[in-house]
Amino acid sequence: MTIYEQARRHAYMMAGALVLSIVFVLTVERIQGHSTIAFAIAIVGLVLANARMLKFNCPTCGKNLFFRGPLVVPWPNRTCGKCGTELTKPSQNR
Numbered sequence: 347m348t349i350y351e352q353a354r355r356h357a358y359m360m361a362g363a364l365v366l367s368i369v370f371v372l373t374v375e376r377i378q379g380h381s382t383i384a385f386a387i388a389i390v391g392l393v394l395a396n397a398r399m400l401k402f403n404c405p406t407c408g409k410n411l412f413f414r415g416p417l418v419v420p421w422p423n424r425t426c427g428k429c430g431t432e433l434t435k436p437s438q439n440r
């Protein structure tokens with residue numbers, strides 16, 4: 347599996363985690379009324395789940411696939427924004 351496919355899988359997982367978090371917060375709000383704790387749990391959960399994002403780096407130069415310059419986007423680059431490596435092709439050195 348290429349680094350791009352792994353990163354894309356992570357992007358899908360994060361989208362799912364985001365939906366689950368929203369459903370979780372809405373459910374708690376419906377049962378208990380407004381809950382800051384439920385909101386905090388959802389945010390912490392998302393941040394922890396997204397920490398894996400930092401592992402998806404370009405095999406050539408180490409630039410993260412989710413960064414476009416200084417911006418972080420929820421979808422990985424197909425080609426490295428720094429060195430132009432084709433990330434959809436399997437790398438030889440891994």
Ligand SMILES: [Zn+2]
Pocket residue numbers: 404405406407408409426427428429430431
């Ligand atoms: Zn690169």
